[in-house]
Amino acid sequence: MKFSLKNIAEPALFFLALLALWEILVKVVGVPAFILPPPRDLYTSFTAKFFILGHHSLITFTEAVGGFALSFVLGVGFAVGVVYSRHLQNTIYPLIVILYAMPKSAFAPLMVIWIGYGLFSKIAIAFLVAFFPIVVNTVVGLKEVEPELLDLARINRGSAWGVFKKIRLPNSLPYMFAGIKVALVLSVTGAIVAEFVAANEGLGYLVLQANYSLDTAFALVILLILALLSLALFVVVDVVQKKMVPWSAEVRQLEGSF
């Protein structure tokens, strides 16, 4: 995707047209504001509550990125362990698979009991939902190496560490990045769900508050902020990926599956 004027103009115009249509329809049909407020109300709400939004966004951002970071470190470590150790594969991996089959967000109430009301129970849920895409993709990337490349390593007497560093790890990068993108977006969702369950700050908490007071405009603004947050994280990863994985033709294709 290139950010040229031409590429931006078309979606931007479409978006503006959509907003205009929305504004007009709401007025013409006479939809009550608590069901669907006109875009102008969203704008008013956004400017009026800018600093509140900023504060709570930061909270949710911290939870999501914290959970993601944890899932990345542990997920990659775990994936390497599973690929290299029979024991791990035979013992902990089945456990992980069972866990994988559970709806992770259903753990949110339990996390409150186990970890408490604060930041860490949210990070835990964000971690849980983000962990699996990282593990699964990294395991595949470490394993699916062209056999000829491993043969070449044998011919050149590559050490186990050399094979890991020079073959398996670079081979896993495109897969890992695909996993990271999914994981990041999921971790934002995880944080929000955890906030729904029990929180007194964060965008999830804020959206509930807006709902209670039938402030639909504010709720919609929060959802848009959440979308922007996810999108921003996604773009950051994309940029890092282009820097770190300039060779991969497959990357585009994997992105498409996201």
Added chain:
Amino acid sequence: MEIRVKSQLGGDGPEKIVVEKLVQSFDALTVIDRISLKVAEGEFLAIVGPSGCGKSTLLRVLAGLVKPTAGRVRIDGKDVNGPNRRHSLVFQEHALFPWRTVFQNVALGLEIERQSHEQIRQRVTELLALVGLDQFPGYYPHQLSGGMRQRAALARVLAVDPDVLLLDEPFGALDAMTRLTLQDELLRIFLNSGKTVILVTHDVEEALFLADRVIIMSTVPGRIREVIPVTEKRPRDRGSANLAGLKRTVLGILGLEPVIGNVRVPETNFSI
């Protein structure tokens, strides 16, 4: 002890590779069935045979990548019991590292030898020029054509200067022009270096143009059907009547009529 192998031009050295009653099976499938073979040092051997007859498998055994089911393989009098950089293989599937540029792929072996940056740069630049990739050192494999990838793979093997070159259809994906150029290049390298070369190819003309002997394999399970010595002096004329006659013989043994429509194939040979 130096055993002289009765061999052809360029192949009068002591025996380099000895294969004795080699058997290679994968589960129930016997792919190679008691092949015995001697290759002299400095000999150029070509192997032709139907698809799936075990040519790649034979090369992988010679390269030490596959442990034979039965039989022995010796190189320089020593049993082959693992891969070795002195006997390097160019894979049928070029096998370049997708995350390395052309330059970095060719430099791989030299990096492992811990040569200096300057040495590596010089050698790689030389080799890239040799295979006609000097304009593309920074390209990644996915940005190359099939033929360019094969040339990069060839350059990578030449970089470590092995004394046995095992080539699995190295020119298979090349256009006719590049193929002929690289054949000449390979021949030049071979004649100047005294390397022992085993070349698997589908191209009978290529085999006859390059090799001291051409081995014809049978369908699976692979056996040696016939050994055709090519005595013609190098440099050979690709259009010579002698080679044309040999080609007819080889195609005949392979069960392929050397006649297409009513055009006799030997007459359509081109020479450069």
